[in-house]
Amino acid sequence: MYADTIMKKTYSEENYLKAIYHIDQNGLKVSPKAIAAALDNNPASVIDMIKKLQEKLLISYDKVKGAKLTASGQASALDIIRKHRLWEVFLVEKLGYDWDEVHDIAEQLEHIQDDRLAAKLDAFLGNPSFDPHGDPIPAENGKMPVYANIRLSDLEVGNKGKVGSVRDTSTPFLKYLKQLQLGLGSSIEVLDKLEFDQSMIISINSGPAQTVSSKMTSNILLIPG
Amino acid sequence: MYADTIMKKTYSEENYLKAIYHIDQNGLKVSPKAIAAALDNNPASVIDMIKKLQEKLLISYDKVKGAKLTASGQASALDIIRKHRLWEVFLVEKLGYDWDEVHDIAEQLEHIQDDRLAAKLDAFLGNPSFDPHGDPIPAENGKMPVYANIRLSDLEVGNKGKVGSVRDTSTPFLKYLKQLQLGLGSSIEVLDKLEFDQSMIISINSGPAQTVSSKMTSNILLIPG
DNA sequence: TTTATTAATTAGGTTAATCTAATTATATAT
DNA sequence: ATATATAATTAGATTAACCTAATTAATAAA
Ligand SMILES: [Mn+2]
Ligand SMILES: [Mn+2]
Ligand SMILES: [Mn+2]
Ligand SMILES: [Mn+2]
Numbered sequence: 001m002y003a004d005t006i007m008k009k010t011y012s013e014e015n016y017l018k019a020i021y022h023i024d025q026n027g028l029k030v031s032p033k034a035i036a037a038a039l040d041n042n043p044a045s046v047i048d049m050i051k052k053l054q055e056k057l058l059i060s061y062d063k064v065k066g067a068k069l070t071a072s073g074q075a076s077a078l079d080i081i082r083k084h085r086l087w088e089v090f091l092v093e094k095l096g097y098d099w100d101e102v103h104d105i106a107e108q109l110e111h112i113q114d115d116r117l118a119a120k121l122d123a124f125l126g127n128p129s130f131d132p133h134g135d136p137i138p139a140e141n142g143k144m145p146v147y148a149n150i151r152l153s154d155l156e157v158g159n160k161g162k163v164g165s166v167r168d169t170s171t172p173f174l175k176y177l178k179q180l181q182l183g184l185g186s187s188i189e190v191l192d193k194l195e196f197d198q199s200m201i202i203s204i205n206s207g208p209a210q211t212v213s214s215k216m217t218s219n220i221l222l223i224p225g
Numbered sequence: 226m227y228a229d230t231i232m233k234k235t236y237s238e239e240n241y242l243k244a245i246y247h248i249d250q251n252g253l254k255v256s257p258k259a260i261a262a263a264l265d266n267n268p269a270s271v272i273d274m275i276k277k278l279q280e281k282l283l284i285s286y287d288k289v290k291g292a293k294l295t296a297s298g299q300a301s302a303l304d305i306i307r308k309h310r311l312w313e314v315f316l317v318e319k320l321g322y323d324w325d326e327v328h329d330i331a332e333q334l335e336h337i338q339d340d341r342l343a344a345k346l347d348a349f350l351g352n353p354s355f356d357p358h359g360d361p362i363p364a365e366n367g368k369m370p371v372y373a374n375i376r377l378s379d380l381e382v383g384n385k386g387k388v389g390s391v392r393d394t395s396t397p398f399l400k401y402l403k404q405l406q407l408g409l410g411s412s413i414e415v416l417d418k419l420e421f422d423q424s425m426i427i428s429i430n431s432g433p434a435q436t437v438s439s440k441m442t443s444n445i446l447l448i449p450g
Numbered sequence: 451t452t453t454a455t456t457a458a459t460t461a462g463g464t465t466a467a468t469c470t471a472a473t474t475a476t477a478t479a480t
Numbered sequence: 481a482t483a484t485a486t487a488a489t490t491a492g493a494t495t496a497a498c499c500t501a502a503t504t505a506a507t508a509a510a
Pocket of ligand 4: 360394
């Protein structure tokens, strides 16, 4: 067995790599606690897996810096994310699911193993750049399509933007957006921002003023202008 | 917890149910040995799982009669087989795989859990009745499309038939068929049959005479005439 | 700087699904 | 009917991925 042998990864290992990638992407320290929260399991379990992933040279870890994906760990993570997002496109575009229904199914589909599957799916879908939530789909080589996004929560009063993606893909959140009639491409204008709790009064597609919480606004990413 | 509660099945339980269904379908006794052979594992492991499936009321078992699916066990098995075959159609028709490449991928995809997935996939594919190997796709209610098939090995000398399905979907077998330029719909005429080892001399699509083994001819199912 | 709080880690289990090596039961052949 | 072979079953381990309950280390508050 050689160091650079591509070892088949388990379901669980793949989910850890993806979680580590996402926590890091959010600029947070990749601690056992953070990983456990992301995977809804126990920090003690995470420590076990950290040791395994270190041995497989997929991550490095030290207590103070947290976990870091190695080059091969990152390649794996991006491959899984790529498959996740491609399958989400398939479920919405081809099977007619709503964007708030596909996450859990893609969470399973992302683990299907076949060398040519992602490429064939990608071609079949017309090489999409973004998934149904506006998240960029990594290319086969791991390159991400660039997409300038700023948080709605960071937009100044009086400014406008178009919804480019959402940072929370949970069903409750997406149902809430549906109820607000807010989707990808919706235009949003910030009418006011309350000092008190950072909630905002906004207009969606020039509609009536609506109040939304800071939790909501921090999960919406916009293309400014 | 009630007796008729639909319990989520594990990957492994689903594979056992499918194996039991197929062994029974072939008219064989569903013994621990037969199941172990089908799943490429150990009879001792099979005994453990037999106990579990009995407790879940998915099968009955006795040493002399072997394992038998209960109504709910059979419904589960047919649901998995339905998904397996629908995904095979998807892989061939939509993603452009060859029929000899899809079995292992479908073996994974059949386990994806979502209440509406099979129905949506079925609709997207145009409600196919047969998979790429000619095997019937059970309907949502478990009904199988009927399709008269006889083994090539049972065809008399001088008679003809069209290939309706194959009973072995392994890559080596399908590669061999591809090499013979034999596919679903090919017409076959039996030119001769050797008493010695039951091998046959056949003509495929009116092509040159070719000799094929009894192992081969027992795995080809034909529509006679 | 002690103290209190929170995070990381260790120790020791559990469960599902597998295994190998007996052992017991059944079937086959002499 | 006895011996031989094969199949079924039991017993006891192993591995992956979890867990809870302690313990140790690091941070934050007083
Ligand atoms: Mn997943
Ligand atoms: Mn997504
Ligand atoms: Mn399977
Ligand atoms: Mn098939």
